[in-house]
Amino acid sequence: MAAKRKTPVKTRNPDLIRGVGKYSRSKMYHKRGLWAIKAKNGGVFPRHDPQPKVPAAAEKRPKFYPADDVKKPLLNKRKPKPTKLRASITPGTVLILLAGRFMGKRVVFLKQLNSGLLLVTGPFKINGVPLRRVNQSYVIATSTKTDISGVNVDKFDDRYFTKEVVKKKKKGEGEFFEAEKEDKKKLPEDKKEDQKAVDASLVKSIEGVPDLKAYLAARFSLKSGMKPHELVF
Amino acid sequence: MPFKRYVEIGRVALVNYGKDYGKLVVIVDVVDQNRALVDAPDMVRSQMNFKRLTLTDIKIDINRVPKKKTLIDAMEKADVKNKWENSSWGRKLIVQKRRALLNDFGRFKLMLAKIKKAGIVRQELAKLKKETAA
Numbered sequence: 225m226a227a228k229r230k231t232p233v234k235t236r237n238p239d240l241i242r243g244v245g246k247y248s249r250s251k252m253y254h255k256r257g258l259w260a261i262k263a264k265n266g267g268v269f270p271r272h273d274p275q276p277k278v279p280a281a282a283e284k285r286p287k288f289y290p291a292d293d294v295k296k297p298l299l300n301k302r303k304p305k306p307t308k309l310r311a312s313i314t315p316g317t318v319l320i321l322l323a324g325r326f327m328g329k330r331v332v333f334l335k336q337l338n339s340g341l342l343l344v345t346g347p348f349k350i351n352g353v354p355l356r357r358v359n360q361s362y363v364i365a366t367s368t369k370t371d372i373s374g375v376n377v378d379k380f381d382d383r384y385f386t387k388e389v390v391k392k393k394k395k396g397e398g399e400f401f402e403a404e405k406e407d408k409k410k411l412p413e414d415k416k417e418d419q420k421a422v423d424a425s426l427v428k429s430i431e432g433v434p435d436l437k438a439y440l441a442a443r444f445s446l447k448s449g450m451k452p453h454e455l456v457f
Numbered sequence: 458m459p460f461k462r463y464v465e466i467g468r469v470a471l472v473n474y475g476k477d478y479g480k481l482v483v484i485v486d487v488v489d490q491n492r493a494l495v496d497a498p499d500m501v502r503s504q505m506n507f508k509r510l511t512l513t514d515i516k517i518d519i520n521r522v523p524k525k526k527t528l529i530d531a532m533e534k535a536d537v538k539n540k541w542e543n544s545s546w547g548r549k550l551i552v553q554k555r556r557a558l559l560n561d562f563g564r565f566k567l568m569l570a571k572i573k574k575a576g577i578v579r580q581e582l583a584k585l586k587k588e589t590a591a
Contacts, residue, residue, distance in 0.1 A: 318561075318562070320561070330561075366560055366561045366562065367560045367561075367562075368560065368561065368562040435562075435565070435566050435569060436562070438565075438569070439562055439565045439566075442565065444561065454557070455561075456557070456558055456559065456560050457560055457561050
């Protein structure tokens with residue numbers, strides 16, 4: 225193949241309508257400078273000999289031909305993007321969790337991970353919610369924002385939160401009747417350290433705002449007379 | 458049992474239904490048994506059924522169907538805005554509007570303030586009870 229240009233050439237021949245260019249063949253000949261290329265090459269268009277072809281490896285005959293035609297599946301070039309983050313959710317926003325173990329807890333948003341899930345922390349000291357992933361759909365964004373500038377969340381991504389793969393040992397007959405040796409998995413120390421590091425500066429900025437610490441420690445619930453569609457969050 | 462607030466030209470009323478909900482308007486003329494011609498500084502003069510209006514205590518001094526400028530001047534002279542905002546009804550509406558715009562954190566702080574106030578009131582009441590019992 226001839227050498228490719230670094231940037232693809234924009235057509236010098238704009239379309240009047242689809243299929244009809246603005247300039248005729250003779251005009252385009254002049255625009256593209258083919259006359260200059262010919263002049264440089266002595267009146268003839270330069271001709272390059274074809275480059276020696278690399279001999280293709282000899283293909284082996286397949287040992288199995290299917291009886292009927294096998295359909296090739298359609299090509300899928302889709303690249304999924306992370307879920308679009310709601311405009312009301314910015315780093316430092318206080319979110320209300322709506323489902324799961326921490327239902328009703330008010331929690332600080334840190335960043336959106338590549339899978340689209342939101343990285344969130346209690347902070348742990350204040351309301352017991354650790355560094356956790358949460359789906360955007362199960363969250364109400366309040367308009368309360370905290371200062372998150374002192375927090376470094378670069379090291380957290382989806383792989384940090386995946387479950388550890390435990391190799392299953394082959395169980396013998398006798399071991400079925402033994403008591404389950406594995407008790408509750410302990411949280412590794414480095415995860416605890418990560419939590420403390422993230423929460424240190426967060427808690428300081430939260431304590432700077434009056435009542436915010438108590439606010440984050442309390443759970444949200446709908447009381448009598450509260451109409452969610454009329455509430456401003 | 459007699460009526461105290463009458464439908465008359467110059468009576469200020471509160472709109473309680475429809476597009477102009479919550480506005481203070483002045484009755485400028487009476488169309489028939491059910492409808493009034495009604496006007497406000499920020500509104501095009503229009504007719505409204507009396508059922509959409511709640512009469513207030515405030516009355517201003519105007520002739521039948523005044524020009525807009527005359528109406529605005531009469532409202533300034535009678536100081537309708539301040540009279541309304543200082544009346545207990547007007548103050549209640551202002552508080553309602555402010556509470557509706559509170560966000561979740563605001564509602565939490567309101568709850569804390571209410572509890573604190575109730576605590577102080579109860580302390581004072583307990584003190585007074587002790588004094589009268591003694």
